[in-house]
Amino acid sequence: MSIERYNAGPVETRWQAAWNERDAFATPDDNSRPPYYVLEMFPYPSGNIHMGHVRNYTMGDVLARYKRAKGFAVLHPMGWDAFGMPAENAAMDRGVHPAKWTYANIDTMRRQLKAMGLSLDWSREFATCDPSYYRHEQEMFIDFMAAGLVDRRVSMVNWDPVDHTVLANEQVIDGKGWRSGAPVEKRELAQWFMRITDYAQDLLDALDTLENWPEKVRLMQRNWIGRSEGMRFTFDLVDDKGRAVEDGLTVYTTRHDTIFGASFCAIAADHPLARQLADTNPALAKFRREVAALGTSEEAIERAEKHGVPTGLYAIHPFRPDVRLPVYAANFVLMGYGEGAIFGCPAHDQRDLDFARKYGLSVTPVVAPANVDPSGFSVGDEAYLEKDGTAVRMINSDFLDSLSVEEAKDEIARRMEASGIGERRVNFRLRDWGVSRQRYWGCPIPVIHCQTCGAVPVPKQDLPVTLPDDVTFDQPGNPLDRHPTWKHVDCPSCGAKALRETDTFDTFIDSSWYFARFCSPHADTPVDLAAADRFLPVDQYIGGIEHAILHLLYSRFFMRAMKKTGHANIDEPFASLFTQGMVIHETFRKKSGEWVEPGYAVQRDGEWVHKDSGEALTLGPAEKMSKSKKNVVDPEAIIAQYGADTARWFMLSDTPPERDIEWTESGIDGAWRFVQRLWRLVHQVTGFGAGDEKPAAFGQEATELRRVVHKALRNVGEDIEKLRFNRAIAHIYESANALSAALPDKVAPAPDLIWAAREATAMIIQMAAPMMPHFAEECWRLLGNEELVAFTAWPDYDQALLVEDTILLPVQVNGKKRDELVIARDAATGEIEKAALALDGVVRALAGSPVRKVIVVPGRIVNVVA
RNA sequence: GCGGACGUGAUGGAAUUGGUAGACAUACCGGACUUAAAAUCCGGAGGCGUUAGCCGUGCGGGUUCGAGUCCCGCCGUCCGCACCA
Numbered sequence: 001m002s003i004e005r006y007n008a009g010p011v012e013t014r015w016q017a018a019w020n021e022r023d024a025f026a027t028p029d030d031n032s033r034p035p036y037y038v039l040e041m042f043p044y045p046s047g048n049i050h051m052g053h054v055r056n057y058t059m060g061d062v063l064a065r066y067k068r069a070k071g072f073a074v075l076h077p078m079g080w081d082a083f084g085m086p087a088e089n090a091a092m093d094r095g096v097h098p099a100k101w102t103y104a105n106i107d108t109m110r111r112q113l114k115a116m117g118l119s120l121d122w123s124r125e126f127a128t129c130d131p132s133y134y135r136h137e138q139e140m141f142i143d144f145m146a147a148g149l150v151d152r153r154v155s156m157v158n159w160d161p162v163d164h165t166v167l168a169n170e171q172v173i174d175g176k177g178w179r180s181g182a183p184v185e186k187r188e189l190a191q192w193f194m195r196i197t198d199y200a201q202d203l204l205d206a207l208d209t210l211e212n213w214p215e216k217v218r219l220m221q222r223n224w225i226g227r228s229e230g231m232r233f234t235f236d237l238v239d240d241k242g243r244a245v246e247d248g249l250t251v252y253t254t255r256h257d258t259i260f261g262a263s264f265c266a267i268a269a270d271h272p273l274a275r276q277l278a279d280t281n282p283a284l285a286k287f288r289r290e291v292a293a294l295g296t297s298e299e300a301i302e303r304a305e306k307h308g309v310p311t312g313l314y315a316i317h318p319f320r321p322d323v324r325l326p327v328y329a330a331n332f333v334l335m336g337y338g339e340g341a342i343f344g345c346p347a348h349d350q351r352d353l354d355f356a357r358k359y360g361l362s363v364t365p366v367v368a369p370a371n372v373d374p375s376g377f378s379v380g381d382e383a384y385l386e387k388d389g390t391a392v393r394m395i396n397s398d399f400l401d402s403l404s405v406e407e408a409k410d411e412i413a414r415r416m417e418a419s420g421i422g423e424r425r426v427n428f429r430l431r432d433w434g435v436s437r438q439r440y441w442g443c444p445i446p447v448i449h450c451q452t453c454g455a456v457p458v459p460k461q462d463l464p465v466t467l468p469d470d471v472t473f474d475q476p477g478n479p480l481d482r483h484p485t486w487k488h489v490d491c492p493s494c495g496a497k498a499l500r501e502t503d504t505f506d507t508f509i510d511s512s513w514y515f516a517r518f519c520s521p522h523a524d525t526p527v528d529l530a531a532a533d534r535f536l537p538v539d540q541y542i543g544g545i546e547h548a549i550l551h552l553l554y555s556r557f558f559m560r561a562m563k564k565t566g567h568a569n570i571d572e573p574f575a576s577l578f579t580q581g582m583v584i585h586e587t588f589r590k591k592s593g594e595w596v597e598p599g600y601a602v603q604r605d606g607e608w609v610h611k612d613s614g615e616a617l618t619l620g621p622a623e624k625m626s627k628s629k630k631n632v633v634d635p636e637a638i639i640a641q642y643g644a645d646t647a648r649w650f651m652l653s654d655t656p657p658e659r660d661i662e663w664t665e666s667g668i669d670g671a672w673r674f675v676q677r678l679w680r681l682v683h684q685v686t687g688f689g690a691g692d693e694k695p696a697a698f699g700q701e702a703t704e705l706r707r708v709v710h711k712a713l714r715n716v717g718e719d720i721e722k723l724r725f726n727r728a729i730a731h732i733y734e735s736a737n738a739l740s741a742a743l744p745d746k747v748a749p750a751p752d753l754i755w756a757a758r759e760a761t762a763m764i765i766q767m768a769a770p771m772m773p774h775f776a777e778e779c780w781r782l783l784g785n786e787e788l789v790a791f792t793a794w795p796d797y798d799q800a801l802l803v804e805d806t807i808l809l810p811v812q813v814n815g816k817k818r819d820e821l822v823i824a825r826d827a828a829t830g831e832i833e834k835a836a837l838a839l840d841g842v843v844r845a846l847a848g849s850p851v852r853k854v855i856v857v858p859g860r861i862v863n864v865v866a
Numbered sequence: 867g868c869g870g871a872c873g874u875g876a877u878g879g880a881a882u883u884g885g886u887a888g889a890c891a892u893a894c895c896g897g898a899c900u901u902a903a904a905a906u907c908c909g910g911a912g913g914c915g916u917u918a919g920c921c922g923u924g925c926g927g928g929u930u931c932g933a934g935u936c937c938c939g940c941c942g943u944c945c946g947c948a949c950c951a
Contacts, residue, residue, distance in 0.1 A: 005905095044951050084951060157949075168949040216870060220946075223869050299947050302867040332867080336948090351867080430948090437949065506949070548870085550948065582945090621943085654878045654891055660944080662878070666892050673905090674891090680906090726879070730890035737890090740907095810886035815932040817886050844918085855931055861885040865931050 006679040008643025012774040016117055024790050025064075025119040028073040036072035037535045038064045039515055041543030041551075042079045045105035045127070046086055049112045051583040051625055051651075051663060052544070054635045058648045058771075059580060059657055059723065060542050061118045065770035066720045068119070069794035075535050077518040078113065078120045080106050080127035083442045083507045085168065091441075091473040098441040099469070102129055112636055116644045117773050119790070124521040128510035129441070133517065135464030136526035137509060138446040142457040143565040144194070151193045152455060155434055156270070158295045159187035163476035166438040169297040179476070186270075186292040191436035191503070192445060196557045200225055200428040202571075203556055212576035214658075217548045224549050226429025230254035231413055232339060233422020235265065235315035238324065249273065249315055249327065252338030252427055256416075257387075257408035258345035260397035261366035263356055265315045266308060266330035268340040274311065274329045283309050284329055291331050298334070306354045307331045315343070318421055319398065330355060336431050347379040348387075357381070366397045367405060433554060435506045440471055440479040442504030450491035450498040459492050465500070478502055511551055512558035515541075515573055526567050536568070537575045542723075545579040545658075552577070578723050581660040583651075585631040587620035595630040622662045633663050645772030646672045652725035652771055674733070675775060678764070681739060682779045685761045688754045690784065695752040701742055702756035706801055708738040709760040713797040716767045729771070735764050758783075766795055811836045812863040813845040821862065829856045836862045 019025065040060035043053055064076040080102075087098035106127060113120070126133050144150050158167040162180035166189070171178045196203075204225045207218045232252050237245035249265060267274050269291035278285040287309045294300045308330035317323035325343065332351050333342055346356035347365040356363055365384060368377040374395035386392050387405040394400040400408040416422040436445065444465040446458040458465055468486045471479035480486060480502040491498035513526070519535045520528030543551075555573050562568035588596040588608065600611045601619070608617040625632045638647050650671035655661040698706065712731040719728035739760045742753060749757070762783055769776035769789045780789040809821040809832065819841030823832060833854045836842060842864060849866040856862050 041951095046951085081951070086950085166949075169947090170950045172949095220870055224947085226869095296949080297947075299867080302947085304867085306867090434949080439949090507951070508949095511951085544951095545871085545945065546951080549946065551951085553948095656879075659872080659879090664878085664892075667878080670892060676905090727890085730880070733890050808886085812886085812932070815885095815930095820886075853931075855885095857885060857932095860882090861932085863885080863931055 006676055006775070006778075008645060008675075008774070009640075011778050012115075012117060012643055012645070015774040015777045016114065018777070018788065019119070019790060022788065022791075024788065025074075025076065025121050026123060027075045027077075027121045030073065031534075033071055033073040035075065035535050036067045036540075037075045037519075037538045038067065038540050039077070039518070039538045039542070041541070041547065042081050042511070042514060043109065044081045044084060044086070045102055045109055047105050047108065049109050049116075049635050051633055051635055053113075054116065054647060055583055055651045055657075055661065056542060056544070056580055057113065057116065057118055058651050059578075059725065060540075061116075061120075061648075061773075062652065062720060062725060062770040063540055063542075063723065064119050065773060065790065066717075066794065068790070069766075069770070069792065071793065074119075075518065076118075076120055077124040077521070078118070078122065079125050079514060079518065080109075080129075081507065081511050081514070082106065082127040082129040083504075083510055085439065085441070087441045088439060088473065092476075095473070097469070097471075099129065099467075102127070102441075115636070115639050116648070119773070124518050126514075126517065126521055128443075128507070128514065131464045131466050133514075134443040134510070136517070137443050137505070137513070138458070138463050138465060139460055140513070140526050140562065140565065140567055141505075141509075142446060142460065143567070144561055145457055147561075147565050149195050149198070149561050149564065151195055151432065152190060153193060154188045155191050155193075156186045156296050157189050157191075157438075159185045160476075161185055165476040165478075167295075169295065172295040172297065172300075175293045175295060175300070183293050184295050186296060189436075189438075191434050192447075194433040194435055194557065194561070196433045196554070197428060197430055199557055199560055200227070200430050201426075202560065203430075203553065206556070206572060210572065210574075210577070213574075214577065214579055217545075217552070217577060217579060220548050221553055224430065224553065228254045228427050228429075230338075230425060230427060231256045231416065231422050232425045233318065233416050235318065235325075235343070237327070238314050238316065240312050240314070245313060249313075249341055250339045251341045251343050252425065253343060254427075255345060255348060256412040257394065257400065257405050258348050258366050259317075259319065259343070259412060260400065261345040261347050261364045262317065262325055262343045263346055263361045263363065264344045264352075264359075265325050265327045266333045266342050266344055266355070267311070267327065268333040268335035269329055269331060270335040271329070271333075271340045273313075273341075277311050277313075281312065284311060287329055287331075294331075301334065302332065304331055306351060306358060308355065308359070318416065318419075326361075328355075328359075337429060338427055346383070348383055348385060350383045350385075353379070353381070353383045364396055366394060366400075367392050368395045433506075433508075433557070435509055436503040437506055438478045438481070438502075439504055440467065440473075442507060443510065444480070445501040445503050445505060447501040448489055448491060448498045449501060450494060450496060452496060453491055453493040453498075455501075456491060456493045456498075462492070480504070508551060508554045509558075512555045513562065515555070516559075516562070516568060527562070529567075529569060533569055536570055537573050540576045540578065540723075541574040542578045542580060544582070548579060578657070580657050581655070582624045583663055584622040584660050585625050585633060585663045586622045587629050587631045588617045589620055590615055590617060595628070597630045622660075624660075625663070638668065642668060642672050643675075643774070645775045646675055649674065649729070649772050653729045654726055656726050657723055674736075675772065677740075678736060678768070678775075678779070681736065681743075682761055682765070682782055684743060685739075685757050686782055686784075688749075688758070692751060692755060695755055698752045698756060699750065702750075702752045703801075705738050705742045705753070705756045705760055706798070707804075709735045709763050710797040710801045713763055713767060713795060714802065717794065717797075720770065725771070728767075732764060732767050735760060735767070739764065763795055765789065766792065807859060809836075809859075810861050811839055811842055812861065813842055814866060815863060816845075818842055818845040825859070829858070832856050832862060836864060 038060050040056050064074050068074045082102050087102050090101045091098050158172050160167050160177035160180050162182040172184050230253050234248040234250045236248050269288045278288050308328035311327045313327040314324035315327055344352035346353040346363045363379055365377055365379050368374055370393045394403045394408045413424050446465045448456045487500040487502050489500055515538050516527045520531035559573045560571050586598055588601045601608050601617050602611045608619050650668045712735040715731045716728045765776050765779045776789050807825050810817050811819045811821050819839040821836055846866055852865045854864050
């Protein structure tokens with residue numbers, strides 16, 4: 001008998017049509033089933049889906065299909081994070097309108113996602129650039145304004161002086177604009193801010209409740225919020241002639257215990273004092289320009305070599321009036337943190353130490369190990385950072401000497417508070433969320449600026465404020481701002497001529513509530529509370545680790561803001577979070593450094609060469625797929641060649657989902673071979689004819705097969721629940737291997753074995769169905785089932801089959817395995833000890849030494865200690 | 867610079883969370899089938915050693931009857947850093 005090979009293309013099209021006809025993945029309305037909300041981070045419509053999407057959406061789809069089979073009313077929606085810079089770049093580069101470009105990309109990507117066979121409720125689809133979506137965003141912003149959640153204030157942006165445009169950090173390369181190549185300048189701009197810092201403590205505290213989030217993400221958020229307990233206090237200032245300077249210098253520190261080790265003060269380049277002094281101090285003015293050229297990215301600022309200039313001012317030590325600390329403007333002090341000013345204690349802070357060494361400032365240790373002689377303790381090129389408990393004590397610190405760090409902090413705080421020069425203060429690293437963008441392709445900020453009334457929200461009945469279509473991208477800058485008519489409106493409050501806000505929202509706002517909108521995508525209000533109460537929070541959220549901080553933190557804040565304004569009833573949007581790894585692929589380069597597509601690399605005599613030219617190539621590390629490195633694999637081509645099921649199967653196999661997966665030819669081939677092998681197995685089993693009654697008893701072979709498959713069924717269920725897809729797949733392989741092994745090629749098997757094989761086949765297909773749904777439907781039909789496997793309940797395993805009467809116990813002597821013991825599962829400890837000591841391997845290893853004790857871990861291991 | 871993660875055969879990884887290291891897969895080797903190849907099926911396989919055994923989870927120490935797993939210190943690779951999404 002020869003079986004035709006499984007031909008994925010037509011089969012997949014056919015079952016997709018069948019699901020479509022039955023509306024199989026519409027979210028059920030009935031409340032008889034428990035709700036379950038699976039969500040993958042929605043894509044930016046960049047043009048085509050990439051392998052990262054395939055991986056992300058396959059994982060969510062497996063969970064959605066599994067949960068449906070387990071009886072849940074599953075919400076599994078899809079939409080588009082459709083505003084953003086790439087659309088404007090396309091407009092500038094190719095003259096295509098951002099809306100046209102975006103919607104065309106959405107059409108392409110929707111088709112590609114459909115080809116993957118994802119079990120999505122497409123009736124809920126929306127794009128964030130649809131006015132029907134962003135009008136609600138505008139409405140909520142107006143409510144946020146009324147609730148005091150929004151501020152308008154001045155902040156810094158990267159300014160390209162040639163293109164006259166604001167640059168994103170990623171558009172600043174080595175301090176220069178990416179298009180113009182001109183050195184960037186920092187500029188102040190009035191912008192809208194969301195008061196996320198009002199929630200800093202709550203966002204921090206609530207992390208403890210997010211037990212189903214990866215610990216590393218919670219830790220990253222904790223550090224990002226960066227709560228610290230310290231002191232804010234003010235130094236008196238004098239100039240170089242010893243004359244008092246008004247106002248003094250207010251600093252924030254968490255190490256007030258080290259005040260006697262202070263050897264300088266430093267202020268940010270943007271500190272008001274630095275600005276003021278720069279007028280008369282050319283060196284300082286030059287320094288400020290240099291710092292401005294670094295742009296606004298914290299990374300660039302902190303990576304820059306420590307560098308500063310004297311301001312000519314001196315701070316008077318609060319406890320030693322004769323000590324004057326020089327005040328520098330320094331490039332490592334950030335205006336956005338604390339007071340934008342610090343005192344430097346070089347002995348106990350690495351940055352301060354580097355700075356002090358560079359400018360020849362004194363380094364006095366004030367904290368030392370408790371067990372060393374203070375006079376002999378000094379600090380070289382490494383700061384002494386220890387500060388905990390009784391292991392350290394204060395030295396060289398006047399009234400603080402011999403105290404612990406904590407005691408010293410308390411004492412300083414007490415004295416400063418008593419004298420009124422400072423107070424204890426909790427500070428957060430988290431800054432308020434600037435949401436203004438000087439761009440066209442984003443949600444218009446629904447505000448009108450009036451000469452007399454100030455910033456007035458657009459009346460709700462006038463929403464949405466839509467983007468004008470007739471814009472040009474032939475020059476840089478914001479097309480909304482230079483549009484001839486759009487911004488000219490009457491003030492809604494006084495009726496005078498006024499101007500629309502021409503900034504648009506940060507696209508992070510769009511993605512901060514889309515998951516809530518999916519619960520009721522057609523509602524007249526932003527969210528229908530009944531629908532949201534049913535499905536929120538998202539039960540399982542899946543996406544890339546690159547969103548670990550910003551997107552997830554903004555969404556957490558937004559949910560709270562929505563609650564405050566009556567648009568939600570909960571605080572936390574995502575009950576469980578899973579962060580999947582990237583898809584990577586090997587890279588090849590020519591000697592010249594030019595990247596070569598892996599498809600052109602072949603091995604000849606052990607060396608990699610170009611297939612056509614024979615030019616020598618070097619194999620680089622596997623890296624994230626990117627066009628620039630020419631190592632992308634197109635999902636559409638893979639699906640056309642192998643089918644969606646094979647691509648999905650490969651994406652789930654072998655590599656743990658949270659880790660980076662390497663795309664390999666052999667891997668996708670292996671997945672494809674397994675599909676074919678299962679296909680043959682199914683035919684072999686259906687060849688035995690229709691099913692019989694379940695046999696009263698099973699022989700050893702049949703029992704063994706059933707044991708493997710039922711165990712796999714239990715494990716696959718547990719693994720899918722925990723998103724350990726690679727392990728689930730290994731268990732499916734084990735079942736298929738056991739089934740192959742049980743089926744003799746020539747002889748007809750006994751009826752009990754046929755029955756067991758039929759059961760095993762059905763279970764394997766059901767276990768594999770969430771991963772390769774089209775193939776499973778095809779096989780399910782072949783096995784004689786009328787109903788779709790998509791509508792079939794997940795099978796139950798037989799607990800009795802999982803318990804074995806005898807077990808295999810490894811036996812160690814002094815921790816090294818020497819033998820194995822086959823013994824009854826419920827054997828008594830004494831019996832196990834006795835049997836273990838009698839084993840050949842144990843006797844040999846003991847070589848007559850007396851046994852000191854025997855450790856028996858029931859069901860696990862025996863260790864004989866000699 | 868700051869913050870976070872990861873490191874196990876030739877390769878991706880598994881290891882019941884402190885209890886037999888290498889499940890499952892890929893690549894490879896051998897055999898069957900074939901004129902041949904592909905496909906398929908069967909078998910092999912961490913390293914050294916004939917067996918007994920010794921060594922082995924990036925490196926160095928430690929805790930423990932027992933460490934891939936816990937602790938301390940190194941080394942290496944990757945990710946995020948607030949206007950990319």
